[in-house]
Amino acid sequence: DTEVTQTPKHLVMGMTNKKSLKCEQHMGHRAMYWYKQKAKKPPELMFVYSYEKLSINESVPSRFSPECPNSSLLNLHLHALQPEDSALYLCASSQVQGSYSETQYFGPGTRLLVL
Amino acid sequence: DQQVKQNSPSLSVQEGRISILNCDYTNSMFDYFLWYKKYPAEGPTFLISISSIKDKNEDGRFTVFLNKSAKHLSLHIVPSQPGDSAVYFCAASARAGYSTLTFGKGTMLLVSP
Numbered sequence: 128d129t130e131v132t133q134t135p136k137h138l139v140m141g142m143t144n145k146k147s148l149k150c151e152q153h154m155g156h157r158a159m160y161w162y163k164q165k166a167k168k169p170p171e172l173m174f175v176y177s178y179e180k181l182s183i184n185e186s187v188p189s190r191f192s193p194e195c196p197n198s199s200l201l202n203l204h205l206h207a208l209q210p211e212d213s214a215l216y217l218c219a220s221s222q223v224q225g226s227y228s229e230t231q232y233f234g235p236g237t238r239l240l241v242l
Numbered sequence: 243d244q245q246v247k248q249n250s251p252s253l254s255v256q257e258g259r260i261s262i263l264n265c266d267y268t269n270s271m272f273d274y275f276l277w278y279k280k281y282p283a284e285g286p287t288f289l290i291s292i293s294s295i296k297d298k299n300e301d302g303r304f305t306v307f308l309n310k311s312a313k314h315l316s317l318h319i320v321p322s323q324p325g326d327s328a329v330y331f332c333a334a335s336a337r338a339g340y341s342t343l344t345f346g347k348g349t350m351l352l353v354s355p
Contacts, residue, residue, distance in 0.1 A: 170345055
């Protein structure tokens with residue numbers, strides 16, 4: 128089973144709203160990722176969690192706040208977003224063995240529209 | 243600077259023929275390469291990968307070839323099917339540390355009946 132689930136599938140929010148995106152995997156993976164993807168562009172890495180600790184933050188604005196409550200769950204808290212933040216937000220996970228990461232498996236994504 | 247390049251934005255192939263998608267990379271530290279398939283508004287689906295210790299990996303209709311000296315890899319799909327129509331992303335990582343994936347810009351494959 129290589130399933131990563133994400134909720135919600137679609138989200139519309141105003142610029143003053145607070146919302147959260149959720150991601151879950153039960154593959155025993157210890158690395159989890161948030162990506163942002165705009166149309167006709169490759170996924171852009173936002174955050175990496177390894178063993179529930181934030182290991183990479185790709186200079187993402189503070190209006191995006193990640194959280195990893197346990198090894199299976201990853202959240203992305205959204206606050207005061209801008210219309211240009213509208214995109215497909217993808218979660219991924221991978222095993223971490225020793226010092227390298229393996230294949231990343233992606234969830235279906237959350238399509239976010241900021242009005 | 244693009245470290246992973248997919249120079250063909252699109253490719254059209256007839257059903258039953260071979261599809262060849264190409265990818266070039268510049269970072270010699272990359273030693274693990276993956277291909278993902280993506281439908282619109284969905285997450286990328288992992289297709290096949292290859293480690294730098296190999297030059298070929300096969301999985302059903304999909305074969306990935308790696309030419310390290312040329313820093314080039316290709317994905318062959320034989321025979322192509324209309325359901326293969328999607329955007330294909332090449333990605334690469336370096337195994338040192340908690341490596342992240344570097345993606346190419348993708349190639350849109352259209353397989354016509």
